[in-house]
Amino acid sequence: MTSVHNFSAGPAVLPREAIEESISGLRSFKDSELSVLEISHRSSWWGETMEAAEEQVRKLLNVPDNYSVLFLQGGANMQFGMVPYNLLPSNETAVYVNTGTWADKAIKDAKIFGHVNEVASSKESNFNYIPKDYTLPEKAAYLHITPNNTIFGTQMKAFPNPDYPVVADMSSELFSRPIDVSQFDLIYGGAQKNMGPAGVTVVIVNKDILGRVDREIPGFFDYRNHVKKESLYNTPPVYPIYMSYLTMRWVEEQGGVKAMKDRNDEKARMMYEEIDRNSLFEGTAAKEDRSVINATFVAKDEEYERKFLKEAAENNFVGLKGHRSVGGFRASMYNALPRESVEALVGLMQDFESRVG
Ligand code: PMP
Numbered sequence: 096m097t098s099v100h101n102f103s104a105g106p107a108v109l110p111r112e113a114i115e116e117s118i119s120g121l122r123s124f125k126d127s128e129l130s131v132l133e134i135s136h137r138s139s140w141w142g143e144t145m146e147a148a149e150e151q152v153r154k155l156l157n158v159p160d161n162y163s164v165l166f167l168q169g170g171a172n173m174q175f176g177m178v179p180y181n182l183l184p185s186n187e188t189a190v191y192v193n194t195g196t197w198a199d200k201a202i203k204d205a206k207i208f209g210h211v212n213e214v215a216s217s218k219e220s221n222f223n224y225i226p227k228d229y230t231l232p233e234k235a236a237y238l239h240i241t242p243n244n245t246i247f248g249t250q251m252k253a254f255p256n257p258d259y260p261v262v263a264d265m266s267s268e269l270f271s272r273p274i275d276v277s278q279f280d281l282i283y284g285g286a287q288k289n290m291g292p293a294g295v296t297v298v299i300v301n302k303d304i305l306g307r308v309d310r311e312i313p314g315f316f317d318y319r320n321h322v323k324k325e326s327l328y329n330t331p332p333v334y335p336i337y338m339s340y341l342t343m344r345w346v347e348e349q350g351g352v353k354a355m356k357d358r359n360d361e362k363a364r365m366m367y368e369e370i371d372r373n374s375l376f377e378g379t380a381a382k383e384d385r386s387v388i389n390a391t392f393v394a395k396d397e398e399y400e401r402k403f404l405k406e407a408a409e410n411n412f413v414g415l416k417g418h419r420s421v422g423g424f425r426a427s428m429y430n431a432l433p434r435e436s437v438e439a440l441v442g443l444m445q446d447f448e449s450r451v452g
Contacts, residue, residue, distance in 0.1 A: 098411055099411045099412075099413055100411060100412045100413070100432075100436035100439055100440065101413050101414055101432065101436070102412060102413065102414040102415050102425070102426045102427050102428070102432070102436070102440070103413060103414030103427060104245055104246075104267075104288075104389060104414065104418070104425060104427045105245070105266075105267065105285070105287045105288040105293075105427070105429075106287040106288075106292060106293050107287065107288050107289075107414075107427055107429045107431075107432075108429055108431045108432050109291065109292070109338070109342055109431050110341075110342055110345040110430075110431045112341075112345055113291075113338065113341035113342045113344070113345050114338075116341050117131075117334075117337060117338045117341055120337060121334075124140055124337075125140050125143075127140050131333060131334055131337050132333070132334060134333070136327060136330050136331055136333055137327075141333065144336070144337055144340060145166075145325075145326065145327075145331070145336065147340055148166065148336050148337075148339060148340035148343070149164045149166075149325075149326075151340055151343040151344060151347065152164045152297060152299070152343065154347065155270060155343060155346060155347060155351055155352055156269075156270070156273075156274065156276050156299070156352065157276060158276050158299055159276060159277050159301075161301060161302055161303060162276065162299055162300060162301050162302065163298075163299070163300050163302055163318075163321075163322045163325075164297065164298075164299050164326075165297070165298040165299075165300065165318070165321045165322065165326050166295050166296070166297060166326045166331055166332070166336050166339075167295070167296045167297075167298055167321060167326070168294065168295065168296065168331075168332055169296060170285045170293075170296055171197070171264055171266045171283060171284060171285040171296060172200070172285075173296065174201075174264065174283040174296060174298065175197075175200055175201040175203075175204040175205070175264075176204045176207070176208075176316075177316050177318070178201070178205070178237075178239065178262055178281065178283070179204065179205040179207070179208035179209060180208055180308075180310075180312055180316050180317075181305060181308060181312065181316070181317065181318050182236055182237050182260065182262070182281070182304065182305075182307065182308065183205060183208045183209040183236045183237070183308065184209060184236060184307065184308045184309070184310075185208060185209050185310065186209070186210075187209055187210065187235070187236040188209065188210040188211065188212050188232070188235050188236060189205055189209060189210070189211055189212070189235060189236045189237050189238075189239060190211075190212045190214050190231060190232060190235045190237070190238045190239070190257075191205065191211055191212070191213050191214070191238075191239045191240075192213075192214060192215050192216075192226060192229075192238070192239070192240050192241070192255075193213050193215065193216035193217070193218060193222075194216075194217060194222060194225055194226070194240070194241050194244050194247070194249060194251075195222040195241060195244035195245075195246055195247045195249070196222075196246050196247075196420060197241055197244070197245070197246070197264060197266070198239075198240075198241040198244070198264070199218070201239060201241070201264065202239075205239070208310075209236065212232060212235065214229050214230075214231060214232070215228075215229035217249075221247070221420070221421070222244060222246075222247040222249065223247060223249065223379055223380050223381055224249060224380065224381035224384050225249050225250070225251050225381075225384040231255060231257045233258070234259065235257070235259050236259065236260075236307075237259055237260040237261065237262050237280070237281075237304075238255060238257050238259065238260070238261050238262065239262045239263075239264070240254065240255065240261065240262070240263050240264075241263070241264045242254065242263055242264075242265055242268055243265065243266075243267045243268035243271075243386055243388055243389070244267075244386065244389075245266065245267040245288075245388075245389050245427075246389075246391075246418040246420060246421060246425075247379070247380060247391060247420075247421060248378075248379060248380040248385065248386045248389045248390055248391030248421075248425065249380045249381070249384040249385070249386055250268065250384065250385065250386035250387060250388065251384075252383075252384075254278055254279075256278065260280035260281065260301070260304045261278065261279045261280055261281075262279070262280065262281045262282075262283075263279050263281070263282050263283075264283060264284065265282050265283070265284045266283070266284040266285045266288060267284075267288045267289075267388055267389065267427075268284075268288075268289070268386075268388055269282070269284040269288075269289055269290060269297070270289045270290060270343065270346055270352055270355060270430060271289050271352070271355055271356065271359050271387065271388055271429070271430060272352060272355065272356040272359070272387070273352045273353050273356060274352075276299060279299075279301075280300070280301040280303075280304045281298065281299070281300045281301065281304065282297075282298070282299040282300075283296060283297065283298045283299075284296065284297055286335060286339050288388075288427075288429050289342075289355075289429050289430045289431075290339045290342060290343065291335055291336075291338045291339030291340075291341075291342045291343075292334075292335050292338050292339070293335065294332040294334070294335035295331075295332045295335035295336050295339055297339075298318070298321075300318055300322070302322060305318050305319050305322070306319065314328070315328065315329060342431070345431075346430060355430045356387075358430070358434065359387050359388065359428060359430065360387060361434065362387075362428045362432065362434055362437045363385070363386075363387040363388075363390065363428060365434075365437050365438065365441055366390045366426055366428065366437055366440070366441065367385060367390060369440075369441040369444050369445070370390065370392045373444050373445070373448050374395075374448060374452055375394055375395055375396070375399050375403075375444075375447065375448050375451070375452050376392050376393065376394055376395065376424075376444065377392060377393060377395060378390070378391065378392045379391045379392060379393055379421055379423065387428070388427060388428060388429060389425055389426070389427045389428075390425065390426045390427075390428065391417060391421050391423065391424070391425050392417075392423055392424050392425075392426075393417070393421075393422060393423030393424065394423060394424075399447075399451065400422075400423060400424075402447075402451065403424075403444075403447055404416060404424070406443065406447060407440075407443060410439075410443060412439075412440060412443070414427065415440075426440060
């Protein structure tokens with residue numbers, strides 16, 4: 096058991112069990128007597144693991160049969176471009192809800208390929224809430240949303256449901272709660288939060304929405320190639336996929352995404368209760384839109400902010416400094432963060448208040 100409390104936003108805390116098992120795979124993968132770093136991605140050792148990883152995603156999220164599960168590289172950032180490249184004809188419009196820095200970047204990239212209707216935005220108040228009072232157009236190539244906003248600590252509790260495809264950047268919340276995959280047509284996420292280490296991006300795509308654009312797409316950027324080759328179009332990021340598989344298996348052993356939701360809800364409840372109670376701190380996101388995963392808060396006095404960060408570091412808390420666009424603190428509470436870490440942070444905040452408040 097590590098004594099460090101890892102509240103990092105990503106790369107983030109992973110289950111110890113998965114890390115330990117991957118260390119044994121680094122020494123010798125299955126019965127190969129080769130490291131997982133050395134085996135061919137065409138070997139049967141790898142083929143079985145890749146299949147198991149895909150199966151694990153399908154099982155955890157109940158992915159319908161007409162959807163492909165892809166393991167790609169390039170991070171969520173690459174999906175900002177790959178989505179419109181594949182789904183936005185140059186004379187059509189895609190609808191985006193702008194809920195933060197990442198959504199903003201996705202919008203910028205989409206504009207390269209076609210028209211963008213930014214139907215709602217909370218930019219004017221530094222993205223501290225999820226816009227809700229907007230009307231979606233009747234027609235569009237797709238709608239793009241970011242259900243959990245890692246930097247600003249906001250999270251959608253309900254999803255829009257238009258008559259056209261819905262694309263969701265779920266980087267910081269995939270596997271943290273049950274979702275109905277059939278409500279979406281493309282889900283993507285960098286693995287480095289709830290799913291595994293950096294280096295692999297999962298894409299879950301309804302195959303029926305592909306092939307509508309008539310522009311030429313370079314091979315790697317064309318989803319259809321990855322669907323056809325089952326994520327072996329190029330050499331896949333073998334180790335990150337392996338570690339993601341072990342992490343997802345751990346999620347299943349813990350009771351699946353429903354169990355993760357219950358644990359995450361409880362951690363978030365404890366965290367926000369203390370933020371609201373403590374006279375030295377205050378939350379930055381609108382209460383009804385608070386993220387269960389990333390809790391953002393500030394100290395009411397700048398002096399306390401510096402002091403608290405210093406004390407936190409001295410007490411083995413890492414990753415608590417807020418993103419520069421919000422300031423203050425951010426406690427990221429991904430699946431593998433134990434409840435005890437939140438209890439310890441709450442304890443430190445209480446102790447801090449009693450001494451300096
Ligand atoms: N979208 C969201 C919601 C994120 O949290 C992040 C990373 N923090 C990204 C996109 C960018 O991901 P990547 O670094 O994998 O490109």
